[in-house]
Amino acid sequence: MHPAAGAGRPDPVRAARRAYDDVVTPTSRPPATSGSDVTPASGTPTRRVLLASPRGYCAGVDRAVLAVEKALDLHGAPIYVRKQIVHNKHVVATLQARGAVFVDETDDVPEGALVVFSAHGVAPVVHEEAARRNLRTIDATCPLVTKVHKEAVRFASEDYRILLVGHKGHEEVVGTAGEAPERITVVENPEAADTIEVPDGERLIWLSQTTLSVDETMETVRRLRVRFPHLQDPPSDDICYATQNRQVAVKKIAPQCDLMIVVGSSNSSNSVRLVEVALEHGATASHRIDSVDEIDPAWLDGVTTIGLTSGASVPEILVREVLAWVAEHGYGQVDEVVTAEEDLLFALPQELRRELKAAGMSAATESAEAESAASLPS
Numbered sequence: 001m002h003p004a005a006g007a008g009r010p011d012p013v014r015a016a017r018r019a020y021d022d023v024v025t026p027t028s029r030p031p032a033t034s035g036s037d038v039t040p041a042s043g044t045p046t047r048r049v050l051l052a053s054p055r056g057y058c059a060g061v062d063r064a065v066l067a068v069e070k071a072l073d074l075h076g077a078p079i080y081v082r083k084q085i086v087h088n089k090h091v092v093a094t095l096q097a098r099g100a101v102f103v104d105e106t107d108d109v110p111e112g113a114l115v116v117f118s119a120h121g122v123a124p125v126v127h128e129e130a131a132r133r134n135l136r137t138i139d140a141t142c143p144l145v146t147k148v149h150k151e152a153v154r155f156a157s158e159d160y161r162i163l164l165v166g167h168k169g170h171e172e173v174v175g176t177a178g179e180a181p182e183r184i185t186v187v188e189n190p191e192a193a194d195t196i197e198v199p200d201g202e203r204l205i206w207l208s209q210t211t212l213s214v215d216e217t218m219e220t221v222r223r224l225r226v227r228f229p230h231l232q233d234p235p236s237d238d239i240c241y242a243t244q245n246r247q248v249a250v251k252k253i254a255p256q257c258d259l260m261i262v263v264g265s266s267n268s269s270n271s272v273r274l275v276e277v278a279l280e281h282g283a284t285a286s287h288r289i290d291s292v293d294e295i296d297p298a299w300l301d302g303v304t305t306i307g308l309t310s311g312a313s314v315p316e317i318l319v320r321e322v323l324a325w326v327a328e329h330g331y332g333q334v335d336e337v338v339t340a341e342e343d344l345l346f347a348l349p350q351e352l353r354r355e356l357k358a359a360g361m362s363a364a365t366e367s368a369e370a371e372s373a374a375s376l377p378s
């Protein structure tokens with residue numbers, strides 16, 4: 001893992017910028033309060049919230065959600081989406097209300113209809129199936145997931161066995177493993193590293209899911225290397241900049257927090273990791289919620305400092321609702337703790353950009369969410 005990860009924009013993002021022509025100009029984000037001192041000024045305990053930054057939407061999620069919205073603007077309802085476009089209940093419900101129809105497989109999409117592939121990516125077989133059924137497709141796979149797919153294809157073609165650190169059954173892992181099923185072995189965690197079997201004499205390299213815990217992944221790799229000293233490292237990190245930055249922000253505030261609240265859905269890997277990271281780094285308690293309704297007021301018993309963050313697929317509105325609720329319960333002081341600035345934006349999928357251009361519509365990627373996330377809640 002790069003030492004700079006989490007302290008500003010890490011190498012993988014620069015690599016991705018070089019690798020993808022469709023990365024567009026950054027937007028600016030106004031400076032927030034400094035994260036250098038998160039300790040209250042006086043000895044008197046003040047009920048407060050430490051608001052982690054970065055939090056919420058990443059560039060890949062912003063692009064995927066905007067792709068569905070623009071497709072709806074362009075073609076009208078229904079637009080089919082294979083799997084949840086991003087792992088967030090609120091986002092899915094909002095798009096459903098606009099006419100998006102979420103399906104599990106391309107088989108569920110009527111012949112000839114338009115289907116959007118989610119940010120988590122799909123295996124080549126899914127593209128083939130879609131072509132067989134004459135579906136029109138928009139591929140909203142995050143470019144940083146595509147980068148891992150390309151690495152898998154490259155190393156498989158060079159006869160490596162790829163040890164893919166990730167969660168079996170997670171859509172991203174299914175998609176990446178589908179690039180070279182015969183050459184990829186999934187390693188779920190450090191314990192699995194102690195027991196997996198690989199054929200003798202093969203060259204080995206590891207890759208990973210983009211949304212894992214950085215620390216746990218490094219432990220998995222350490223244990224793999226004990227058994228397979230010839231294991232090679234990937235050319236750049238696969239755990240993406242957004243996952244790393246959100247974990248660094250949580251590590252910074254966790255030691256100060258009696259309670260950490262993480263907004264994010266249960267199937268959001270990076271959100272679930274934030275709950276774990278908070279506990280590992282000193283938060284007394286840590287809970288994940290989909291929305292403000294899930295807060296149990298009993299969690300506030302004896303709590304002076306609440307930490308608040310959100311996963312990479314979470315709209316800022318849900319964080320603002322939590323801030324309003326905790327303010328009503330006596331936690332009106334909000335200190336935003338900034339550990340990195342993010343200004344990455346990905347252009348919309350090329351096929352969608354072409355169609356928007358032909359229809360004389362804007363293909364700009366600056367969404368309302370990006371603007372909303374750029375300012376502190378009032």
Ligand code: SF4
Pocket residue numbers: 058059060061119142143144145210211240241242243270312
């Ligand atoms: Fe892309 Fe990372 Fe966001 Fe996943 S979490 S969509 S890999 S930027």
